[in-house]
Amino acid sequence: MRRRRPITVTVASSVAVLGTAAVGVRTLIARQAAIARRRIGKPLGEQALDADRVWRRKKHPGPPVELLLLGDSIAAGLGAGHRRDTLGARLAKGIARAQGRPVRLRTVAVVGSESSALAAQLAAVPSDYRADVAVIVVGGNDVTHRIPASRAAEQLEVIVRVLRDGGVPVVVGTCPDLGTLRAIPQPLRSLAARSSRQLAAAQAAAVHRAGGRVVPLARAVGPVFAERPDEMFSVDRFHPSALGYRRTAEALLPAVLAALKAAPAPVGGPNS
DSSP states (O other), rough: OOOOOOHHHHHHHHHHHHHHHHHHHHHHHHHHHHHHHHOOTTTTTTTOOOOSSTTTTSOSSSSEEEEEESSSHHHHHOOOOOOGGGGHHHHHHHHHHHTTSSSEEOOOOOTTTTTHHHHHHHHHTTOOOOEEEEEEEOHHHHHHHHHHHHHHHHHHHHHHHHHHHHOOOOEEEOOOOOOTTTSSSHHHHHHHHHHHHHHHHHHHHHHHHHHHHOOOOOTTHHHHHHHHHHHHTTTTSBOOHHHHHHHHHHHHHHHHHHHHHHHHOOTTTOOO
């Protein structure tokens, strides 16, 4: 009879094989990440258009609704060819139509931001400013920079709680589905899709705990971005186009209007 190999040798061999496979996977992922970075590049630069102004002042009388935007490049509007097409401007115009009031947009979102940057963005808001509603879109950079979902969600929860404690309604668009990005090769794209879903779920739970409203962007606009990438993405195939921002704003707007409707009227004016 053949002698059986010792169990310890078999286990050691299996561990060695698994270790080799893991190294191979990491190498493949690293190569694909480099490919994605080369494909996407930075044709849009790193500065979004400045859309901060009072929107629809001529069409609607009365004091403006104060809209605050925090987050990453999507919140900042990178990829829009005109300031009227940024996410903030689209939301401002939608609010103005629904409320019959002008909307003053203030954007503190910064291109390239992770959730850890939200605290600095909020700190940059003047102390005498009070938003009527705040919108946060963040998460994509947390996924690409491999920030643990639990940590990113905790950082988001802190900011939502600070805003809510100050009486500001908050709407959060959770992490988009990075699996819609054709510039990312497989299997990295599948891993990015899974990570973005995990982060979105963690964000939703965190925002609910802090008293904010959640719009799951992956479900709300992910399918149309996946089906029509040439129309929905800008030239870098990573950030939304003007049409992509319109669809994203349309997905967020009902929650923003509901938050404004539910908010108590401020005493003594919008900045009281």
